Amino acid sequence: MKILILNYEYPPLGGGAGICTKYEAGGLATLGHQVTVVTTWFKGEKEIEKKKNLTIVRLKSIRKFTFKSNPMEMISYSNHAKKFLSKYLSQNKFDVCLANFTIPGGNVALFLKEKFNLPYILISHGHDIPWFLPKQMFKFHLVTYFYVKKICKNASSLVLLTKEMKTNADKFLGKNKKTVVIENGADLNYFYPNYKIKSKIFKIIFVGRQRAQKDPITFLKAIKIFKEKNPSLHFIVHILGDGPLRKKMESYVKKNNLKEIKFLGWLSKEKMLKEYQSANIQIMPSIAEAMSIATLESLSSGLYIISTKVSGNTDVIVEGVNGNYVPFKDPSAIANALKDFYENKFKKNYTVPKKIMQKLKNKYSWKMITQKYNKLIIKNENL
Template sequence: MKILFLTTDFPPHGGGVASLSLEQAVRLAQLGNEVRVETVDFGPLPSICQTTDNLTVHQNHIKAGPVKRLLPLWRIVRDSSKHFEPDVYYASTHRGFGLPMAVHARTAGKPYSIYFHGTEILTELTSLPRRKLLAWIIRHANVLFSNSYNTRKLLQDFFPYRLPHVEVVYPGIDHSRFDDPGAKSRGKTLREKLLSEADLPADTVVLLSVSRLSRQKGIDVTLKALAQLQQYGGPLPHWLYVVAGSGPDENEFRTMTQQLGLAGRVIFTGAIPYLETAPLYYAADIYVQPSQPHGMFLESFGISFVEAQYCGLPCIATRFGGIPESVKDGETGILVPPGDINELVQALGTLIRDRERRSSMASRAREHARAFSWDTHTRKLEQTLTDYCIPPRAGMQK
């Protein structure tokens, strides 16, 4: 199958959608499909993009806003189609390429499909013209994908008219990356380094967040909760909070750390490449990401929760969007209402103090996370594309 893979989120751009796009493109090619990626990001690509057979990645330089870039994106789809002659058009996110792809695919009489993440659906509901355009794009797609049942329900609730089949395909993780003994060894070394820098003992409880540094991910709420816990929560074991990532609110969070009196207890690592995060998880004891509504943001699943659980970390998160599908409340972690600092303080205090509960949750977390893999994800993606987009050969059953 020849797949024209269209995305505005691809490495070196960071974030969960870019990571998913990379995994999908690489693994679809490894399954024997011919994959041509068109993206708008620039910079060095991961080496796996150069070493994977059947995969080519084309980076296009576009400096324009969301509306003005539609015509250049359509031209990219048109020109790429002439050279590549795809069997199917596929967008790993609706943003950017969704409309240009749908228009060209309809004109060419070719099938197309989109993977939805949740937030982009809410964004398109902000104006009637955008909602109508998305409804048209959805109505004419051959099949749609969603990253959770929560996202599928959004599609069903807002676009019930002539909605095509929506296949839920959970994001996965690369088990081999986390099973690598080297990752565990580097995690141990990293832990020792972090504790040494903070002048804390070996039995310190290390909390971790790996995310884009924005209010949507609840970093601000976590800092406030830790300050309350430190001040009013009674005796506590030593703890350290490691914040990995970069983003628009990083400076605000650094300032907040100083103002709350948490200097020396919070370490900001800066941006960590997607393929190099495994040691971070193995350096920690608890994963914390109390995502919350902010603007049009929706945490529709959360790959980092699965990665953390696979590495044996119980999670502290929120009952928001698709998070309850990735974290099992009371079994592999503790879920609290979004923005509820008092509940978050209690959850943090419970897991920081209770080593046995952390250990019990850790074993269940590892077992739960094993069900999520990129291999399973991509095979389901490929099979669904084949079933809904590729006509059966003469004399063969579909």
């Protein structure tokens, strides 16, 4: 089949959604499909890249940063994609479109359906459907409410990443047979434990975009409390990633003399593996998630996670076995959980059971996820 994939973010742009598109596109191409991805160009990247059954087209729409975007950039991508694809689809026929995000991917897919009768499968990544993150996304959801509903209802299928996301979508659209859960995956054969390089000094990591959704300020407050309560305990903290809150975080660290903390920015896949393998614990105080790829990678690397009960994590973290849950926006609870882990697991050289990590790999490998998408595509073709 000839498959068109729309996503305004594709590595090196964006976070989890771009990574998902990369592996899904590559996996479907490996299965023999002819796959074309239409995404956004960024400095240093090729405008057109071809790899056997896979073609990446990068459009020169507006994009300033790799790690964040804004509505104007989404509109720019949408306009460029409509213009490019109007001509491209006049010369190239596709069987189905996989559109990421209701806006801008679904917006473009709806346009193509109306103009070329191209069916599309819509993939939601959380915040694009009301009322995910209601505080931060309220205005956006209010303005786009009816248009997003139209985009969803015109899709052949609507893919959600978790059961919590499906519940939210069902409230928005009403229960229907179109909605289906297909989880995020991760390169779980690449991420594995290496206890030989595990840090002897208590090492804590934070991974992800530094924005309000991830609540990194609560993380820093927790580290401050942990340090104050345990003045003789030697530990280090690595913060991996970047984002709009970084300057505020650096200011907080400097003001509170948290010399244990280092900001490492975005790292290569190879360096991320070493960080996961050498760390003792990861803190994830997110207010909301779709489904965190970083969680899958770190758990597969044998890391223990202290997390809030966000979508996706509740399916993979087993309390007391490979992680613990803490309340939202509660730095004291995180500090207490850190001390408990230090005393009862770190000092006793605790390791996560192999069967837990194997179960994770069996369900969330990209091979398994790609097969689910392949079945959905074939099912939609036969409707």
